Amino acid sequence: MQSLSKRDRGVLYILMAGVFLSFLNQTLMNTALPSIMREFNITTALGQWMTNGYMLVNGVMVPLTAFLIQRYKTRNLYLTAMVIFATGTLIAGFAPTYPILITGRMIQAIGGGVFGPLMNVIVMNLFTSDKRGAAMGIIGLALNFAPTIGPTLSGFIVSNVSWRWLFLGIAPLMIIDLVLAALMLGNIGEQKFLKFDFVGVILSSIGLGTLLYGFSNVGTGDWTSPNVWAFILIGSLVTYGFVFQQTHTSVPLLNFKVFTYHNFWVAVLINVVLMTALYGGALMLPLYMQTVRGTSALISGLVIMPGALVTAMLSPTSGKLYDQYGARVLAPIGLGITFVGTVILSSLALDTPLWVPVVGQFIRQVGLVLVMMPIQTEAFNAVPLALMPDASAAFTTVRQVAASFGTAALITVYSLVTLAQKQAGHSLKVAEMQGIHTAFWMASLIIVVSGLLTLLLHKRQPSA
Structure with missing residues (x-):
């Protein structure tokens, strides 16, 4: 450094x-x-x-x-x-x-x-x-x-x-x-x-607020509830109005010109898909540990601990590897490792030894630490310094919406599969286990899509 x-x-x-x-x-x-x-x-x-x-x-x-x-x-x-x-x-x-x-x-x-x-x-x-x-x-x-x-x-x-x-x-x-x-x-x-830009603030607040609120309601309801679809619809329309207003005003609150830089919008797209798998999948492991297996919150946290420690240890190394090889090389490797860890978690059962989810989460975190910051750095490196505040705000905003959508989507998958299994006569725990399996498999598929999107990245060019 x-x-x-x-x-x-x-x-x-x-x-x-x-x-x-x-x-x-x-x-x-x-x-x-x-x-x-x-x-x-x-x-x-x-x-x-x-x-x-x-x-x-x-x-x-x-x-x-x-x-x-x-x-x-x-x-x-x-x-x-x-x-x-x-x-x-x-x-x-x-x-x-x-x-x-x-x-x-x-x-x-x-x-x-x-x-x-x-x-x-x-x-x-x-x-x-x-x-x-x-x-x-x-x-x-x-x-x-x-x-x-x-x-x-x-x-x-x-x-x-x-x-x-x-x-x-x-x-x-x-x-x-x-x-x-x-x-x-x-x-x-x-x-x-x-x-x-007062109009921009009003539009972004209403649009993003209602959109995020709609996604958050999926956990307590379903997509047919007005508290879900109506807020998501209103949020989407107002957010579109915000984007239109920002691209047609002389002094925008958020400069959407950042999306004209190729590696920025590709990195944002990869991040959107990855967030969907990451946040939705991260919710499933505590659900498995505490709801299905009945362990305490502390034991559930200890299962996640090794992955947390490896995240801390490898973060500086992943940054240095990015400087040396770039996201085009590093991201597919990290996503491949993340895929392996997620597949391990998708094979969990009611009587699986505790070391299996520990290993699965550990591998998953190793992969993610090789992807998350390199992809973010790749996005910012593609943009001139003058647009960096807009790039940072845009990247973070899209990431939050994607995380909320991912959580809502995988909760929906989990809930629908669990309900179907219960209606088929299975016990609650077996039904929930099948729901968790399906959600993790869905996350694995989404990770594959993220890997394919890395092919769109251009060789990085030095920015100012």
Whole structure:
């Protein structure tokens, strides 16, 4: 990795810590949900807003980041986002009622939506194109390790102390990062005094919000419910209106010219397909461990732990391999490994030894760590620095929608197969097992499609 000044290195590590804490907090809630539901005496549908509410606000914020990153200085934007995030965390930790808890989560999401896109822009500015892979590999420690360690950490905390420590334990770390940022953080890039696109904000908020809400409702309903299809339809139409408005205004909130760069749109397409398999498939393993096998949240988390550790260890290496070989070589190899791990998980049975899902998830994570950050870096390397805020916001927005769709799609597959098996006279556990099998096989097929899409990538060209 090229040498960095003390200022630039401080910027990188401070931002990395913020991204890690925000991504970690996103993944802590699923395991804690039963405890929260018991304490506040709420239904599962209400409880899902712990994650759905965060996802919706976060998804609405991301398109705004392209404007915010260019309009405000790096230091001021990061400090403001961290103050908002820490405030939401404290509100959630001390929440006396469930509505206040949800309010805290949504305030968190306002700040958290800024961190990821801001980090991408900073890295692209600090490093030349031939060194960005190594830098993004280090960032992968935060982006990849936090979501995989979250369920294990959450299971341990909930099993031993109150769920409130999921917030209160992280809050001091956020405050420390905030103090360090105030002392050390400098500004990266050139500040632009852009005009605020109010119409674009309204359209993107309504479009993405309703689209994500529709997908999130699939877990508690079905595609024929108005809470699903109506919101997805409205969200799709308004999002189309947002894209049309952005491509016909002189000062867009999000510059869609980034999609005219070949490797950017191909990398986005690969990421869309991969997210569908990744997030939907990731939901099936805890379902298998806790619902079908009846293990505790802690045991379920420990099954995922080896994969989380290998993700942390290999992230910097995958970045260096990207700098050396590029995504055209690395991505197919990683997807092939991911396919093998997913096929292993698709063969799970009621009496499968626990080491089998451990190995399957481990192999799956090895493959994913060789794909995720290289594909993202490939997308950003294809775009000039002047368009980097727009590229980062667009990539992140599309990824969130794809993840929501993937989760909804595989939940639907699982639910339909489980229902069919129950109607055929099979026991609930056997029916659920067959649903999980089918969902994992579907994820395997989607991974193959991702692999074929890598053939569309052009040989990378150095960007400014």
